[in-house]
Amino acid sequence: MNPITTAPPPTLFTPTPDNWKLAIMIGLIVAVLAMILLPPAVSFWSVGAMAAMVAASFVVNAYRRYYYGGLLVAPAIAVLVVMNIFPLLWSLGLSFFAYQSNQQTIRFVGLANYIKVLADELKAPENWANLTNTAMFVVLTVTTQMIMGFLLALMFAKQFPLRKYLLILVLTPMMLSVVAAGVFFSYYYDPTFGLLSYFIRIFSGQQFILMDNKAGAVAGIVFADAWMWSPFVMLLVLAGLVSVPKYLYEAAAIDRVSGWRQFWSITFPYIRGLLMLALLFRTIEAFKMADLVILLTKGGNGTMTISYHLIRIANEQNKTSEGAAISYVMLFIVIVLTNLYLYIANRRTVEPAHE
Amino acid sequence: MSETASMWEKLGFRKASGVSEAGWGQTLFAGLISLIYFLPVLLIIITSFKLQTEALAIPPKFIPTHLFGLIPDAYVFTPTLENYTSVFSRSMTAGAAAENTGFDRYFFNSIVIASVSVFLALIIGTLAAFGFSRYPLKGNDTYLFVILTTRMLPAIVVIIPVILMFRITGLSGSYLGIIMLYTAFNLPFTIWMMKSFFDELSLDVEDAARLDGSSDVKVFFKICLPQVIAGLAATFVFGLILTWNEFLFALLLTGVDTRTVPVGMSQAVAGGGIGVLWGLLAAIETLFLIPVFFVTFFLQDHLLRGVTFGTVKR
Structure with missing residues (x-):
């Protein structure tokens, strides 16, 4: 041209x-x-x-x-x-040097940091456990967010009175600072003066401690994270839903296409790209999850994530190069995962993206 | 097309494509869900009007009025604005005179840093997205993937080299440094998001305009950009929200003069050793929420309009 x-x-x-x-x-x-x-x-x-x-x-x-x-x-x-x-x-x-940010010396050690992180008898099991926890959080939070965000988007995809004012209420959690949100969730979950335990006490008569076992702690963190970020998924899906030209639905109505079929052949192609984008960015963010864990459990009860572990190593213990090694292992995993996503996304594309 | 003009069209609202109508029943349903969803935020706002003893009271005091005697005393608190005044000035040690907490400055910093960097990212990112979408380079997907990769590592990994770099160049503690960093922080999402919007546009209109002799620049500004207003608005909102609340970079790379609210907030929470001051934290968060809340609210129309311009889909 x-x-x-x-x-x-x-x-x-x-x-x-x-x-x-x-x-x-x-x-x-x-x-x-x-x-x-x-x-x-x-x-x-x-x-x-x-x-x-x-x-x-x-x-x-x-x-x-x-x-x-x-x-x-x-x-x-x-x-x-x-x-x-x-x-x-x-x-x-x-990551190929022995370096600590509070010391002056720096020494080339080759792959020693990676070996220490992945195969050392003392350190590797902890790292693997943290990685498993992170994977669990990624799966749980991203699934919850995608489902909740999608359902919320479907709810708002129609035009109805006061829609604008209700939508902004749903979007608000995303705008909270994670520090405030985390601190306030620890307040809601608190066993003595928290709201959650107060309401459960009304029904069961006993003190309720959410965070004292692994399942509860994980549920608490997943709930807080999903609550904060479902609006993100919702907004992306909604942007896709409102961009579907109306004549397609009208044509489908004339041909008496079932609702399920309508969704898969008209709606879904329009939101697939945005769904993929939401999935991609939420997965990447979930892999980096640390703030809520720090604020809610401080890594106790089996909720330690690899990202929080990394902050401890790199920031509190000043082991810069060991931290770098861990993060590059993480990067490798995330790259494999995103490539998988993108591969699936591109394979599902029937028509080639235009040049 | 529906034969009867709906209430919305009578009121002058343009119907977005693909949006079907529903009545007050839907409003009731959505209102219930939205309120439940909003509840934790509402509780933060309510807490901001409570004194510390009331914030920790059991049973929780959740309403400021008796509603003509309907609500028993135990659930009612007396609203106070003390938390809001103490955001900006309070006595730091017991018994001392009230002093300025610096939060007015933090709010100013947050507004300047977030808005400038998000605008920069939007301009640079939209241009790049258009380039990636319409003029693919050799190895286009590789570039896009490398751009995405920069968001994959936890900030803590990048932070040490960035601190060293900023120290050498004298950028640490300056507006320029943190704005540049946040621009880079926002770019990957902006590019990916805007590219997916540009990819959705039909090429027919653009080609027709080119055949009529429009320049490429004109095609971009007059035809492509108006169609992705929804995308621009959404990207702006997301970028603003992420930058507004960013904590780690701000903690380590801003100086006394450029400190942002989240950093000030975390110090206010930790300060004093007497536990969290719930009312104060809630007041800071409520004030901090207001600007983004209204920006989002006013951009919402654009956000939801959808692509209404050229629907001649490929």
């Missing part, structure tokens, strides 16, 4: 704004010189300026060549590389 230009590519030494090869060369030279000669704070910014120059020449080049894809994506990639990917690679590097 774009006109193909036949402008000759610039040779290496023509100083035009779109000559990115020249820009990279100058950038590299200045960057290396700056890193050797200047103090770190100054050299960081001059290297940054050089990177910006190279980026600008890429932009001009791409624009002249109608290479819009690269142009549009570049700013996002740049921000992510500086703020996310670079620190991630840094901590990946740290």
Whole structure:
């Protein structure tokens, strides 16, 4: 669809704004010189300026060549590389060293951290147990959220009086700060002055302690998390549901298609993508669950998650590199899982995504 | 099309596509469910008007009036605004004079940091999503997957390199640093979300516009963007909510001047060693809830309008 230009590519030494090869060369030279000669704070910014120059020449080049894809994506990639990917690679590097953030020494140990985390007789069983707990939380919370969110979305998919005001009530839990939500759930679950135990005491006459066994503790955490994040699923599903063109339903009504069939062949294709997105992001977030566990049980009664364990190791015990190793094991698991999701999602697509 | 104009159309509401009508019966049902769902938040709001002794009373005092003698004394509390004033100024040690707690500053910081970073992420992310959707690069899916990967690790892993990086560059404790970090934090979701909306649009209208001589820039602004308003609104709301309540990065990377409310809140909860001050915490949370609540409320119409512009589906 774009006109193909036949402008000759610039040779290496023509100083035009779109000559990115020249820009990279100058950038590299200045960057290396700056890193050797200047103090770190100054050299960081001059290297940054050089990177910006190279980026600008890429932009001009791409624009002249109608290479819009690269142009549009570049700013996002740049921000992510500086703020996310670079620190991630840094901590990946740290996972191969023996390093503690409260000590000055750093020593290369190869895969020793990973071996310690995965196979050490003392530490590995704990890690595996935490990982199993995390998997349990992921399955329980994500399933609950998907079901609750979907049902809530179905409830709000119709137009009815006051819908707007009721919907905002359901969305509110998501807006709470997790600190406040967690602290207040511990207040509701409290055996002496909590509401839950108060109401149960009315019926059973005995003091009720939710958190004193594993099932109760897990249920308490899962409930709080599902309550907070079901609105997220609901909103995504709802956005899909209201985007279904009405004439499809009208046509189906004329053909007397059953409700079940209508759902699978009309509604579902419209919400499949958004359902997948909700599933993906909730699974990723559930894998990282730590805040609620810290606030509600402090990891007791078999509710320790790998993410909370990681915070303890990396933050409280300052074992930076061991923490990095654990998190990369986690990353591996999440990547396998998401690829599985995406594979299933793409396989189910009947028509290919348009190019 | 229905023959009779509904109450909504009479009132000037445009009917969103695919949304069918239901009456007050549905309102009653949905209202019941919504209220049950809202109950824990309602209890927080009620607690914010109680003194500490009333907050811990058994049986719980849950209503501020007697309702003409219907409710027994044990369940009634006297509402007070003391918690709200002590959010902003209270005596830190017993017997000392009241001093400024700095929460006015924290609220200002939260608003600036969250809104700027979410807007930035929305602009950059929407452009990128459009690029990924309409002008696929070589290895498009790989880029998208790597972008998603950045959200997969717990924040604690990234935090140590980021702290070192910020210390070297002098960004720690500055607005610029935390805003950049939050922009990056919001980008993956923005890109994935907006891409799924752009993917849903029909290409026919765009192609027709191009044949009529519209430039690519014009096609983006005049045809694609208006169709994804719902997506933009939803993404903005999600980004705002996540950034608004983000805790770990804020705890470790903001200075005294740039501290946000969640950090201040956790300090207020922990402070004093006399247990949680329930009323105070509830008051902070209630105040903190108000801005997001209203932003969400006003964006809701867009959120639910759906794609009504071009429904010539592929």
